[in-house]
Amino acid sequence: MGNYRSKLRGLGCPELDVNSLRKKRPHDKAPAKNIKKPKKSEVNYLPPIPQGETEESLEGERLELLNEVRKKNNSQIIGDKMGKTFSIRRQEVVNQEPSVSDLKGRWPALFTAAQINQEFKRITTVSLETTFIAKLDHFSSKIISLLSSRGGASKMKIQHLQNILLKDNSVEARREVAIRGLMVYLREKEEELFKEEDGDGDITGEVMKIVPTGGIPATHAKIVLEGTEVLMDDMDIPRACALLMGLIYALNLSYPKELKSTFQVFQKIFLELDDLKASPKVMMLKNKLLC
Secondary structure, three states, rough: OHHHHHHHHHHHHHHHOOOOOOOOOOHHOOOOOOOOOOOOOOOOOOOOOOOOHHHHHHHHHHHHHHHHOOOOHHHHHHHHHHOHHHHHHHHHHHOOOOHHHHHEEEEEOHHHHHHHHHHHHHOOOHHHHHHHHHHHHHHHHHHHHHHHHHHHHHHHHHHHHHHHHOOOHHHHHHHHHHHHHHHHOOOOHHHHHHHHOOOOOOOOOOOEEEEEOOOOOOOOOEEEEEOEEEEEEOOOHHHHHHHHHHHHHHHHOOOOHHHHHHHHHHHHHHHOOOOOOOOOHHHHHHHHHOO
16 A cells, blocks of 8 residues: 555545654653554444535534534434534544533534434434344344353342343333343343432443443433433433443543443344454354354
8 A cells, every 4th residue: 555544644635644743742751551442343433524615614513513413303403403513523523522511612512412323423423223223122032032142150140130021021121131131141231231210320430331220121221421410311221222322432432441342232133234243252242142
């Protein structure tokens, strides 16, 4: 390829320019340090500013967007402006790495279910909720059947999930049991992802949590990131998991180490993103689900 990448960088390709030494922070000025690149199969990881637009013109669109979100029945205009400002939003998210609370203040429209779905599609070209739920429905019976092969410390949790299905075998219950059972099968703790609603409702110390209410299946849930409530809706656990994946992509977040395998399954099996590369544990599960 010769000096192809150098020429692209000279032309201002954002995905290459972001890692040049002049763009790095003083304490990161080393060629191999803090490299910013797609890690979860993002198609549009750091897109350039559209032709005919400037950072100043798109900043004006962002300020107009702050006024539009205060109006009712305005989803079409909000969607158009969010699509138009996608490039500067991604550059802000990737380059500056602001906190979730700061992003919520600057881009409040992003923290709605509709725009999370749209932003995920802009980044990956994949439909978020429809793909996630369809694959979950496709594999839920196999996941539930695989639980019987687990024993030891997991046996009581598995028995509890099986008892739930004996009382309620609805689609909603099977979906939630499949997700909770998946975590048990992967030997990861449900408590690392789900925080049951308690009396004080303190979420300031939570880095990434789904807070369900209404038992199993949950009828209501909210998503918490970096101690900030970012989404609250009448959604069940499967939909909350899908929207959490959308937020992880939209905000360029990393998966929690304690739930690495669970989120890999969400990405590589349920959303089919970079599905040929996964940890041995996830690939083994995938092979069993496809049998």
